[in-house]
Amino acid sequence: MLEARELLGPTSGTKEQNRRKLIIEIMIKADQQSRLAQRLGVSGASVSTAVADLAAEGTVEVETGRKGGVVRLPETRGVALGIDLGFRRVAVIARPVDRAFDSVDPQIEIEGANHGFPRLLPQLESMIRAAVRSTGQELEDVVSAGLAVPRMIDPRSGRFTTPVLPPWSDVDDPAASLGRLLGVRVAVDNDANLGAMAEQTYGLDKPLETVVYIKASTGVGAGIMIGDKLLRGERGMAGEIGHLTIERDGQVCLCGGRGCLDTLVGAEALTGQVRRAGRRDYRPPDSLGLLIGLAQQGDAACRRILNDAGRTLGFALAQLCNLVNPRLVVLGGELAGAQEIVIDPCRQELERFALAGTVTDGTRFELRTSGLNALAEAHGALILGLRARQQDHPGDGASGGVVSN
Numbered sequence: 001m002l003e004a005r006e007l008l009g010p011t012s013g014t015k016e017q018n019r020r021k022l023i024i025e026i027m028i029k030a031d032q033q034s035r036l037a038q039r040l041g042v043s044g045a046s047v048s049t050a051v052a053d054l055a056a057e058g059t060v061e062v063e064t065g066r067k068g069g070v071v072r073l074p075e076t077r078g079v080a081l082g083i084d085l086g087f088r089r090v091a092v093i094a095r096p097v098d099r100a101f102d103s104v105d106p107q108i109e110i111e112g113a114n115h116g117f118p119r120l121l122p123q124l125e126s127m128i129r130a131a132v133r134s135t136g137q138e139l140e141d142v143v144s145a146g147l148a149v150p151r152m153i154d155p156r157s158g159r160f161t162t163p164v165l166p167p168w169s170d171v172d173d174p175a176a177s178l179g180r181l182l183g184v185r186v187a188v189d190n191d192a193n194l195g196a197m198a199e200q201t202y203g204l205d206k207p208l209e210t211v212v213y214i215k216a217s218t219g220v221g222a223g224i225m226i227g228d229k230l231l232r233g234e235r236g237m238a239g240e241i242g243h244l245t246i247e248r249d250g251q252v253c254l255c256g257g258r259g260c261l262d263t264l265v266g267a268e269a270l271t272g273q274v275r276r277a278g279r280r281d282y283r284p285p286d287s288l289g290l291l292i293g294l295a296q297q298g299d300a301a302c303r304r305i306l307n308d309a310g311r312t313l314g315f316a317l318a319q320l321c322n323l324v325n326p327r328l329v330v331l332g333g334e335l336a337g338a339q340e341i342v343i344d345p346c347r348q349e350l351e352r353f354a355l356a357g358t359v360t361d362g363t364r365f366e367l368r369t370s371g372l373n374a375l376a377e378a379h380g381a382l383i384l385g386l387r388a389r390q391q392d393h394p395g396d397g398a399s400g401g402v403v404s405n
Contacts, residue, residue, distance in 0.1 A: 002059065004078020004097045004143045008389045017390075018042075022050050023073075024386050026060060027080065027097040029201055030072035038207065039228055073098040079137050081128065081145040081182070082382025084191060084375070085174060087114040087167070087218040088267075088287075089334075090124060091378045094131035097143065097386075101202045105134040106375055113149075114218075117172050125181055142182050146385030147175050148191040148377040150219060153236045158188050161235050165254050187388035191215050192239055193230050194380025195370070196223025199330050202379055203372055210326040213376065214241070216313065216335035217288065219262045223380075224324060242266070244316055261316050265309040267334065277301045292338045303341060310342035314349025321354045321365075332370035332377075339369060 008024070011017045025031075025039050037047040051071055054060040063069035076098040084091040089112050093104040107127040113120055132139050151168055152161040164170050175188040196213035204211075213223040220242035224231040231238045242262040243255050250259025251269075263269055267288040274284040274291055278301075285291040285302070295302035317329060335342055347367055350359045359365050370376050 002074060002076040004076050004141075007059070007076070007078075008143055018046075019050055019054070021390050022047065023054070023059070024389055026071055026073055028383050028386050029101060030070050032070055035206070036071060041228065077137065077141055078143045079132055079135050079141045080382050080386050081131070081142055082148075082378040082380070082385065083124070083128070083145065083178070083186075084148045084194075084377040084381060085117075085120075085124070086112045086150055086191065086377075088112045089217075090120070090127065091375055092124070092127045092131045093375060093378045093382060094128075094135050094142075095382060096135050096137065101379060101382075104375075105131070106378065107131045107134075114167050116167055117174055117177075121177060124178070128178075128181070139182065142184060144382075144385035144389050145178065145182055145184055145186045146194070146381035146383065146388070147178065147186050147188040148194040148381040149174065149188060150191045150215070150217075150221065152240065153189050155189075155232045155236045161237060163255065185388060187384045189230075189232075189381075189384055190221060190223070190236065190239070191377040191380075192221030192223035193232065194223065194384060195330075195332050195376040196225045196380070197230060197383050198372060198376045198380035199328075199332075199370065200225045200228070201383060203330065203370065203376070204328075208327040210324060210328075212320065212324065212326040212329045213370070214313075214317070214329065214331050215333040215377065216265065216331060217333040218267045220265060220313070220316075220333075222320060224326075241316055241320060244319065246312065246316060261312070264312050265335070270305055270309055273305045274301060277305075288334045289337065292334070292341075295338060295341055306335075306338050306341045307345050309335070310338075310345035311349045313342070314346035315353055317346065317367075318350050318353035318359075321350065321358045325358050327365060329365075329367045330370050330376075331368070332372070332374075334374075336369040337374075343367065343369060 011020055025036050033047050034044055037044045055062050060071050061074050062071050078097045079094050080097055082093045090109045092107040095104050107130050154161045160168055175186040179186040192215040195215050199213050200207055200211045211225040215221045222239035222241040224239050243257055243260045245259050246261050247259030251263040252258050253260035253263050278284045291302050295306050
């Protein structure tokens with residue numbers, strides 16, 4: 001049996017570094033050689049040569065019997081971790097590096113970072129241990145880990161970008177805390193960014209030029225993939241659609257702005273609308289999930305509130321589509337659970353306010369909900385963690401910075 005730690009060990013020279021990058025991409029997703037070359041941004045010939053060498057020594061296996069066979073790892077010991085640390089929900093996935101992306105038994109808890117990271121840490125450690133045990137391996141076999149958080153992350157330092165918004169504080173460094181537990185560097189990035197990375201890698205048969213992933217739960221964020229690259233911006237603040245001003249004289253937002261999208265379609269804004277609409281004998285839902293459940297059962301107030309949220313979101317997405325002109329927009333997060341109650345009015349407003357050429361051609365644009373079963377962010381975190389192993393000394397001493405993909 002191969003050992004992932006040895007495959008990902010220190011390298012000397014460009015050839016060995018490129019070989020390790022190829023092995024990492026195979027760990028992320030077994031794929032055809034042409035797709036691996038595309039993901040790595042190198043020529044098909046160089047990948048073909050490297051695969052032939054790796055196959056000859058037994059490090060990879062190539063599917064036979066058809067042109068462009070899939071390249072995968074043989075039985076290999078080692079586990080990759082992906083952690084989605086949301087405000088009201090935590091998901092942890094652990095996957096053996098020689099298995100398909102959906103070979104996971106996720107650990108999910110409904111208490112998140114909204115009560116503070118120090119309080120959550122013991123529970124998170126327990127979830128990580130349980131997830132790793134489900135693979136039949138041990139914590140010592142973890143070779144990579146990535147973390148998704150619902151805030152802006154500076155891509156150079158791996159720390160929260162100012163202003164650091166609640167429930168986080170300037171001293172919080174969840175990647176470093178988890179790194180001490182695991183004994184590996186934990187790479188960290190914004191959750192919507194990692195959702196976009198997962199959709200591009202696992203949610204499609206083949207990559208598209210421009211993919212936007214919308215994480216809509218407690219707040220709203222956008223992850224933007226341009227080819228195989230994430231658009232992060234200079235300080236990791238690209239895609240903060242939740243702080244796009246929709247109502248100039250609207251409610252004040254945590255960020256200090258007024259009338260932000262978050263104040264209109266975030267979970268607290270929507271459940272607050274239900275409470276204000278309630279009668280004396282009406283027990284309003286205290287979470288977005290319950291609100292969605294009532295709407296799907298026919299509750300008129302909840303259904304109207306979600307319809308309106310879809311329209312507001314569609315108006316905001318129209319501005320994004322005019323700027324980025326994506327091929328695909330994927331709605332994820334808790335709000336995506338409302339399905340057509342939100343998606344249909346969202347599509348109507350997109351077609352009303354976006355340039356017609358960006359959204360009306362069904363062969364050149366698609367809006368849909370995520371098919372990754374609410375684990376898009378965790379899958380993206382797992383990808384990020386593996387790609388952080390592309391360098392011998394990733395992050396140059398930073399406590400968990402993101403890496404270029």
